[in-house]
Amino acid sequence: MALPTEAQVKEKLTAVIDPELRKNIVELGMVRSIEIKPDGKVDVVVSLTTPGCPIRSHFQQAVTTQASQLDGVTGVQVGFDVLSDQEKSTLQQALGRGKLPAGALAQVANVICIASGKGGVGKSTMTANLAAALQAQGHSAGALDCDVYGYSIPRMLGVGGKPDVNGERKIVPPESATGVKTMSIGYFVEQNSAVVWRGPMLHKAIQQFLEDVAWGELDYLLLDLPPGTGDIAMTLAQLLPQAKVAIVTTPQPAAQSVARRSAEMANKVDLEVMGIIENMSGFTTPDGETFSIFGEGGGGLLADELGVPLLGAVPLSEDLREHADRGTPLVTERPDSPAAEAIAGIAGRIVASVPRELPMVQESPPTAPQPPKMGANARELPVVQ
Ligand SMILES: Nc1ncnc2c1ncn2[C@@H]1O[C@H](COP(=O)(O)OP(=O)(O)OP(=O)(O)O)[C@@H](O)[C@H]1O
Ligand SMILES: [Mg+2]
Structure with a gap:
């Protein structure tokens, strides 16, 4: 089966919203890298605003769900790093707001x-x-x-x-x-x-x-x-x-x-x-x-x-x-x-x-995952079909 392109993965990730900043992670410049392996495994690295970012597991789940929807994807691995100070201030300016919590x-x-x-x-x-x-x-x-x-x-x-x-x-x-x-x-x-x-x-x-x-x-x-x-x-x-x-x-x-x-x-x-x-x-x-x-x-x-x-x-x-x-x-x-x-x-x-942490996701499932369980926070989360 043909592998998806990086652009297709990116397009899918526009459905992943940062619930605090209320914008998608592609637009926010938080997708650090996308790698598509020959066996259909996709590696995505998401950059967070702080290392202890409480919505990490939300990103893990939502990125996995979105990328898994593409034909040819056999598994999704989500990694995290942290935005540099320079990147954070660019993000801040883009949002037109003050200081991010520190x-x-x-x-x-x-x-x-x-x-x-x-x-x-x-x-x-x-x-x-x-x-x-x-x-x-x-x-x-x-x-x-x-x-x-x-x-x-x-x-x-x-x-x-x-x-x-x-x-x-x-x-x-x-x-x-x-x-x-x-x-x-x-x-x-x-x-x-x-x-x-x-x-x-x-x-x-x-x-x-x-x-x-x-x-x-x-x-x-x-x-x-x-x-x-x-x-x-x-x-x-x-x-x-x-x-x-x-x-x-x-x-x-x-x-x-x-x-x-x-x-x-x-x-x-x-x-x-x-x-x-x-x-x-x-x-x-x-x-x-x-x-x-x-x-x-x-x-x-x-x-x-x-x-x-x-x-x-x-x-x-x-x-x-x-x-x-x-x-x-x-x-x-x-x-x-x-x-x-x-x-x-x-x-x-x-x-x-208001959004809060969702249950920790143990590991990215290798096959198409179940839709994430949405509790009371559903309206804050991205729409995942
Ligand atoms: N639902 C209530 N029923 C009865 N008493 C109440 C109720 N809510 C508050 N109080 C009482 O009213 C008084 C004022 O309440 P509180 O100190 O919480 O108000 P506040 O808005 O914080 O006041 P301040 O503006 O001075 O800070 C307190 O004695 C409190 O115990
Ligand atoms: Mg008071």
Whole structure:
């Protein structure tokens, strides 16, 4: 049987999409080499942005599936190398974006900022509980407190003490009882002392938390943002152009205009808004009567207006507050309670909508492979027939 040409293999590989950069690997210049052996075996080398690239197995599977579809191919071998700094900066320019994740964040698959236009709507409560829920669902999660004035993550996840520094001079993030990795300015300042920081110092602090903390491998790193918009969003957009934003709002339609501002800020700095979390929705009494103390429907209206999904609505719950105050997240302590179930549902929707690592592929099969198993991430993956 005639062997395929390199051009035919390349053409097939245009169906392999980098789920983070949302372009195909040929267009991104990530196909380093294609070699077609006389026995029909095809060797493809894909260049990654970082050695610990969490979507490696996705590429392995997708490249194998695509190349195997060509007549005459008897097996596919996928190898990997890493883009040089020069190639990375060319890629960056081609994408028109800032810096690619580097250093300590190289093994963090997804970064999600929890933001809101105004204070006190439950960003920190959501960050702490969502991180705990993701961890409970079998993912590795971290929570980074980007609120240097009103830090709350250590308290809400029940973590204290001063972090250690490891042999590589990186700060080791203290873990909650269920293994959520955390970082906060709260670990470094005297309790209740006022931290007065201006823009450049804020920028530096956040940068250090991202780059000098040994986050290790994480499926999800959640960032608890301070209220409002501004400096922090700019900093994050510069350091983490691929971060996504979830906006927390209360149900009263009047809160929408404030929440919309944080969406506008995200758009301005080119961060994708992944959805809306409505918090402090209807309060249900033990008798089953529901009171909509903060109004109704605001989250859904905002989601429709922005054309993004409503990730879920979390009811007002005394338990949720009490557990946050005690440092024992409701989602792990009382997973059957309505607020915990709502938060677990949001965690599930987050997992469904952003790519993460797929099961490792042991070896490229020598014959035509089975279509890859696609779970909740299917819509992020290339279409493979
Ligand atoms: N669904 C809820 N039911 C009851 N109480 C809640 C709920 N969500 C949050 N809270 C409580 O509301 C208060 C404010 O929540 P939280 O600190 O999470 O808000 P925030 O948006 O992070 O505030 P800030 O803007 O000051 O950082 C806390 O006491 C918290 O326990
Ligand atoms: Mg907060």
